[in-house]
Amino acid sequence: MSIAIGRAADPIPVEGGAVSPLQSLPVMVAIGFALTLAMSWGNAAEVWRTGIFANTDDAMRLVEVRDWLAGQAWFDLHQYRLDPPEGAQMHWTRVIDVPLGLLIRLFSIVLPGEAAERLTRIVFPLALHAGVFAVAAGLARKLAGPAAMLPATVIMVLSGAVLVKFQPGRIHHHAPQILLAVSILWATVAAIDTRKLRTVAAAAALSAVSLSINLENLPLVLVEVAAFAVVFVAQGERFRDTLMVFALSLAVCSLIVFVVTVGPSRYLIGACDAFSTAHLGAIVLGAAALALLARLSKYLTSPMARLAGCALGAAMVVGATAVTYPACLHNPLSAVDPLLRRLWLDNIEEDAPLLHLVAAYPANFGIFALAPLFGFAAALAAAWSNTGDARLKWLIACAFMAIALATAMWQVRALAEASALAVFGGAWIVVRAIDWAARRSGAVAILAPFALCLPFCSLFWVMIAPARAQSEEAKGRAECLAPAAIDQLRALPPSLLLAPIDMGSEILAGTRHSVLAAPYHRNNHGNRQLVDAMIAEPDAAPKIVADSGAFYLVFCPGMPELKIYAADSPKGLAAALLAGNTPAWLAPAPITGSPYRIFKLR
Numbered sequence: 001m002s003i004a005i006g007r008a009a010d011p012i013p014v015e016g017g018a019v020s021p022l023q024s025l026p027v028m029v030a031i032g033f034a035l036t037l038a039m040s041w042g043n044a045a046e047v048w049r050t051g052i053f054a055n056t057d058d059a060m061r062l063v064e065v066r067d068w069l070a071g072q073a074w075f076d077l078h079q080y081r082l083d084p085p086e087g088a089q090m091h092w093t094r095v096i097d098v099p100l101g102l103l104i105r106l107f108s109i110v111l112p113g114e115a116a117e118r119l120t121r122i123v124f125p126l127a128l129h130a131g132v133f134a135v136a137a138g139l140a141r142k143l144a145g146p147a148a149m150l151p152a153t154v155i156m157v158l159s160g161a162v163l164v165k166f167q168p169g170r171i172h173h174h175a176p177q178i179l180l181a182v183s184i185l186w187a188t189v190a191a192i193d194t195r196k197l198r199t200v201a202a203a204a205a206l207s208a209v210s211l212s213i214n215l216e217n218l219p220l221v222l223v224e225v226a227a228f229a230v231v232f233v234a235q236g237e238r239f240r241d242t243l244m245v246f247a248l249s250l251a252v253c254s255l256i257v258f259v260v261t262v263g264p265s266r267y268l269i270g271a272c273d274a275f276s277t278a279h280l281g282a283i284v285l286g287a288a289a290l291a292l293l294a295r296l297s298k299y300l301t302s303p304m305a306r307l308a309g310c311a312l313g314a315a316m317v318v319g320a321t322a323v324t325y326p327a328c329l330h331n332p333l334s335a336v337d338p339l340l341r342r343l344w345l346d347n348i349e350e351d352a353p354l355l356h357l358v359a360a361y362p363a364n365f366g367i368f369a370l371a372p373l374f375g376f377a378a379a380l381a382a383a384w385s386n387t388g389d390a391r392l393k394w395l396i397a398c399a400f401m402a403i404a405l406a407t408a409m410w411q412v413r414a415l416a417e418a419s420a421l422a423v424f425g426g427a428w429i430v431v432r433a434i435d436w437a438a439r440r441s442g443a444v445a446i447l448a449p450f451a452l453c454l455p456f457c458s459l460f461w462v463m464i465a466p467a468r469a470q471s472e473e474a475k476g477r478a479e480c481l482a483p484a485a486i487d488q489l490r491a492l493p494p495s496l497l498l499a500p501i502d503m504g505s506e507i508l509a510g511t512r513h514s515v516l517a518a519p520y521h522r523n524n525h526g527n528r529q530l531v532d533a534m535i536a537e538p539d540a541a542p543k544i545v546a547d548s549g550a551f552y553l554v555f556c557p558g559m560p561e562l563k564i565y566a567a568d569s570p571k572g573l574a575a576a577l578l579a580g581n582t583p584a585w586l587a588p589a590p591i592t593g594s595p596y597r598i599f600k601l602r
Contacts, residue, residue: 023146025137028153032133035157036126036166044122044168050483051118051510056519057172059505062117064092065100075263081514082504083526084496084549091274091522093261095213096173100124122168128175129166132156132182136423139186142193143393144382144428151430151453152423158457159371161419173213174416180210181217181417185400188224189393192231195242204249211275212257215332217417218279219403225250227396229290233306237297244294251287254280270325273332273521278325282317289313337524343531343564344501345521350413357412363465368415369408371458375422376401378456382428397424419458426456476558477502479595486510488594489554498550500559501527507554516548534562535569538576542585545573545601553586553599 021027037044046052053059063079074094080087100120107116133153140152156162165174187203190196207224210217228246232239258280270278293300293309300306322329336345345351358365379401383394404418433452437445454460479485486506489497494512504518517523517530533544533553545553555562555577566575573583577597582588586599 020146022150023141025134025149028137028149029130029133031150032137032153032157033126033130035154036129036163039157039163040126040167044126047122047169048118051114052169052483053481053506053509054167054169055172056502056505057174058121058170059509060090060518060520061092061096061100061172062121063505063508064090065097065104068094068097069101069104075265079508079518081508082518082520083516083523083529084514088518088520088523088526090520091271092173092214093212093275095209095261096171096176100171121171125166125168125170125175128179132162132166132179132420135179135182135186136420139182139189140424140427142186142189143397143424144431147434148424148427148431151449152427155375155423155426155430155453155456156420158459159419159423160458160462161368161372161416163459165416173216174413176213177210177216178416178420180206180213181220181400181404182420184210184217184220184224185397185421188227188400189396191242191246192227192396193389193393195239197241197245200242200245201249201253204246205253207250208253208257211254211279212261214274215279216414219407219414220400220417223399223403225286225290227399229310231392232290232293232297233303233310236300236303236306240294240297243297244291247287247290247294251284254283254287270328272325272328272330273335278321278328281324282321285320286313286317289316333521335524336521337528339531340524340527343535343568344519344527344561347561347564348519351411353410354408354412354415366461367458367465368412370461371426371456372401372405372408372415372418372422374455375419375425376405378425378429379422380425382425397421401425423456426453429456473560473563476556477560480556480558481506482595483510485556485595488591488596489513491591492552492589492598495551496549497552497554498530498533498545498548499554500556500561501530502559502561503554503556516550531565534565534574535572537569537571538573538583541573541583551601552589553601555597555599556595557597558595 043054053062060079063081064077067079068074077090077092077094078087079090082088103120103124104113104116107119111119133156136152136156137149140148162178164170165178184203184206187199187206191200191203203224207217207221211221228243232243258275258277262276267277270276272278290313293306293313296309297306300309318329327334333341333345349357354369357368376398379394379398383391383398386394401418401421404414404421407414408418430449430453433449437448480500480503487510489507489511492513494514496514496516497507498516499507501517501519504515507513507515508518516526518526520527529544529548533541533548536544557578562574562578565572566578569575576583582599585602587602589598589600591598
C-alpha cells in the first residue's frame with residue numbers, strides 16, 4: 001500500500017469499509033500494554049512479593065504519600081523523619097501524591113494496607129505507560145500517517161530508557177513527566193496545525209502541569225513557547241488569535257497550579273529547584289509580552305519587526321529574572337554544600353553528563369545514545385523531505401528532540417525524554433520502508449521494515465553490546481537495600497539512625513526509624529553530618545556522631561558510597577569500619593542475619 005508521508009492521512013479502510021485495527025488507538029494501547037506486561041511481569045511479581053524499590057525516589061515518594069494520607073498538610077512538604085526535629089523541606093509537590101493516594105485508598109477497601117500500596121506501585125506506572133502508547137500512536141499518525149502508529153508503539157515499547165521508568169514499582173515523577181513530554185509535543189503540533197483554541201489552551205495547560213510537578217521538562221516548555229513565537233514571526237496577524245490564547249492560557253494555568261501546589265508561606269520564596277515565584281513571574285511576564293505582540297500584530301507588518309518584538313520580550317524576561325532571582329539562571333543545584341557535591345552528588349550516575357558515562361564505559365554510547373540519535377537524524381530527514389505544514393510539524397518535533405538530547409549531555413537522566421521523543425523519527429523511517437516493500441516482493445521486502453526498526457530500539461543495542469557483569473558495587477548496594485535487610489532494622493527500637501545517604505529513603509519507607517541523611521540536595525545539614533562523621537579521624541569522629549543526635553550507627557560495607565569516603569580520608573571512620581576496626585566508643589549491636597554492622601553510641 002502507498003502511504004502519504006508527513007501528513008495526517010485519513011485512516012485506510014479495509015474490506016467492508018472498516019478502519020484497519022492497526023490504525024486504532026485502543027488497539028495500539030492494547031498491543032503496547034500487552035508487550036510491556038510480558039516484559040515487566042517478573043518485576044511486578046517481585047514488587048508484589050517483597051515490596052522492593054527500584055529507586056530511592058520511589059521509596060521516598062511512598063513515604064510522602066503515607067504522611068499525607070496520615071494527615072500531614074497539603075502544603076507541608078517537610079519530611080520530618082529526615083534530619084529531625086526540623087526535618088527537610090522537599091522540592092516536590094503533591095501532584096503525583098493525588099493519584100497514588102487515591103489508588104491506595106481504593107485498593108485498601110479490599111486489601112490490607114501494605115498490599116494496597118504494593119498493588120498501587122504496580123498499577124500506577126503500567127497505567128501511565130498505556131497513556132504513553134496512546135499519545136505516541138496519535139502523534140505518529142499526525143506526523144507520518146496511520147501506518148506509523150504500530151511502529152511508533154513497538155519502538156516505544158523497546159526503548160529501554162523509557163521502559164525502565166515505567167517498570168512496576170516506579171511511582172516517582174519520571175514516568176508522568178515522560179508522558180507529559182510526549183503530550184506537550186503532540187498538543188503543540190496539533191495546536192499550531194489546527195489552531196483550534198481548545199487545543200492551544202490544552203498545550204499551555206499541559207506545560208503548566210508539568211512545571212508544577214518539577215522542572216524536568218522546563219527545556220521542552222521553552223521550546224514550546226519558542227515554537228509559537230517563531231510561527232508568529234513567520235505568519236504574523238494570521239496567527240494572532242492562536243498566540244493570544246496560548247499566552248493567556250499559559251499565564252492563567254501557571255497561576256492556578258502555583259496556587260494549588262505552593263503554600264502561601266512560600267509565595268515570596270524564589271526557589272530555583274522547584275516551581276516557585278521566580279518561574280511564575282517569568283511566565284507571566286513572558287505571556288504578557290506574547291499577548292502584547294499578538295495585540296499589536298497588525299502594526300508589525302514584517303517578519304523582522306515581529307522577530308525584534310519577540311527578541312525584546314525574551315530579553316525582558318531574562319533581564320527581569322537576572323535582577324530578581326539571578327541564581328535561577330544558573331545550576332539549580334548550586335546550593336549543595338561543596339563537600340557534599342564532591343563526595344556525593346558528583347558520583348550519582350543519573351546526574352552525570354552523558355559523555356562521562358561513555359568515557360567510563362564506551363559501550364554506554366550504544367546502549368544509551370544511539371537509538372535517540374538515530375531517531376533525531378530520521379526526524380531531520382523527515383523535515384527535509386517534506387514541505388509546507390508537514391515540514392513545520394517535523395521541525396517542531398526536531399526542536400523538542402534536540403533540546404532533550406542537549407539536556408542529556410548535561411544530565412543523562414534526560415535521555416528518557418529524548419528517547420521517547422525520538423521514537424517518531426524511527427516510525428517515519430519504518431513507514432517509508434513499508435511503502436517501499438509494498439511495491440516489491442521477496443524476503444528482502446518482507447524483512448526490510450523489521451530490520452530498519454531495530455536501530456531505533458535501544459534494547460536492540462543493549463542485546464548486541466558486550467556483556468557487562470554486574471559490578472561488585474551494584475551487588476553490594478542491592479544487598480544493603482534489599483527489603484529483607486531493611487526489615488531487620490525493625491528489631492531496633494524507633495531511633496535516629498546515622499546511616500549512608502543512599503540508604504535513607506529505604507529506611508524511612510521500611511521502618512519507623514528517622515535518619516540524618518538521604519539522597520536529596522536540600523538536606524545539606526543532615527547529609528553533611530553523615531559525611532563529616534565518615535571522613536573524620538578517630539579523635540574527631542566521636543563528637544561529630546554524638547552531636548548528630550543519632551542513637552545508632554548503621555554501617556553496610558557493601559554500600560559504594562562508603563568506599564568513596566574511605567578513599568577520600570584513609571584515616572577516617574569509614575575507612576576504619578571497612579577495615580574491621582571498631583572504635584572503642586561504638587558498642588556493637590548485632591542483628592542476626594543482617595548484612596549490616598550496627599553500633600550503639602556508648
